[in-house]
Amino acid sequence: MNGEIAVFCGNANPKLAEDICQNLRIPLGQSIVSRFSDGEIKVKIEENVRGKDVFVIQSTCPPSNDNLMELLILIDALKRASARRITAVTPHYGYARQDRKDQPRVPITAKLVADLIATAGANRLLTMDLHAEQIQGFFNIPVDNLYAVNIFVKYFSKMKITDLCVVSPDVGGIKMARAYAKRLGAELAIVDKRRVSDKEAEVMHIIGKVRDKNIVIVDDVVSTAGTLTEGIIALKERGARDVYAAITHPVLAEPAIERINGSKLKELLVTDTIAIDKDKKCDRINVLSVAPLFAEAITRIHREESVSALFV
Numbered sequence: 001m002n003g004e005i006a007v008f009c010g011n012a013n014p015k016l017a018e019d020i021c022q023n024l025r026i027p028l029g030q031s032i033v034s035r036f037s038d039g040e041i042k043v044k045i046e047e048n049v050r051g052k053d054v055f056v057i058q059s060t061c062p063p064s065n066d067n068l069m070e071l072l073i074l075i076d077a078l079k080r081a082s083a084r085r086i087t088a089v090t091p092h093y094g095y096a097r098q099d100r101k102d103q104p105r106v107p108i109t110a111k112l113v114a115d116l117i118a119t120a121g122a123n124r125l126l127t128m129d130l131h132a133e134q135i136q137g138f139f140n141i142p143v144d145n146l147y148a149v150n151i152f153v154k155y156f157s158k159m160k161i162t163d164l165c166v167v168s169p170d171v172g173g174i175k176m177a178r179a180y181a182k183r184l185g186a187e188l189a190i191v192d193k194r195r196v197s198d199k200e201a202e203v204m205h206i207i208g209k210v211r212d213k214n215i216v217i218v219d220d221v222v223s224t225a226g227t228l229t230e231g232i233i234a235l236k237e238r239g240a241r242d243v244y245a246a247i248t249h250p251v252l253a254e255p256a257i258e259r260i261n262g263s264k265l266k267e268l269l270v271t272d273t274i275a276i277d278k279d280k281k282c283d284r285i286n287v288l289s290v291a292p293l294f295a296e297a298i299t300r301i302h303r304e305e306s307v308s309a310l311f312v
């Protein structure tokens, strides 16, 4: 019904796109995504996509503006090349944290970006661990939001950590933390965090028992790592034992690596929704791949099968 499947990508994370294609057992589509001499983005789809079911893999992670524009221009090129259906695959959906008007005269970028993607010509969106589930409602096209929880839980289950407590580093993350706690058979605690500035977070209270517990902090994104490292300090002060973290999207903006290296974190598990630059060196970061899960979701979307069935 949807024609042959084809996968393309921009420059955000070509390795992930290759890995997804390997799982799908198809080659990555040929395209040029480069720059004109004035810096504008130059795109050319180098193969026929007429009538095909096309998936464009491109996280809108830093450099967010470049990656977003590459995604939009790729979608435009594919639409004009008569692709039958285009799914924007943003393993990390950036600009998501500005998702409400919580101060006067601020934008809602999560909605703006949703409009841009649909206007460019995407028929669907496939993403993972959206900053807030209700961002799905900002799109007037279908959205499939995947969860990294099973990937992380499989890893932790093998470690057989005793006296485990899952911690949400802020009130907004409680639902996510509860899903982890349920699957790991762990207790749940919540950090009451106040954001002082873009780079600074301050812990006000910890709700729940963390003394003598081994901790797994779960979150959707680690950016400057202020939330994570302030949380670790507060947990240690209250008698927590080993502290691990499972955070889906490793944005790792300055000074995240310095903060993590200087913290008492035992291990930070992240996924490859965002490629980590080689100069960001930290022995305690371990990357788990989402490629098999995205390949399975793409197959199901292509065959018009249930995607939610992946999470029961």
Ligand code: R5P
Pocket: 097, 169, 170, 172, 173, 198, 199, 201, 219, 220, 221, 222, 223, 224, 225, 226, 227, 228
């Ligand atoms: C906040 O609501 C998010 O879930 C993350 O906790 C936050 O974005 C992390 O940012 P940073 O690492 O800069 O503290």
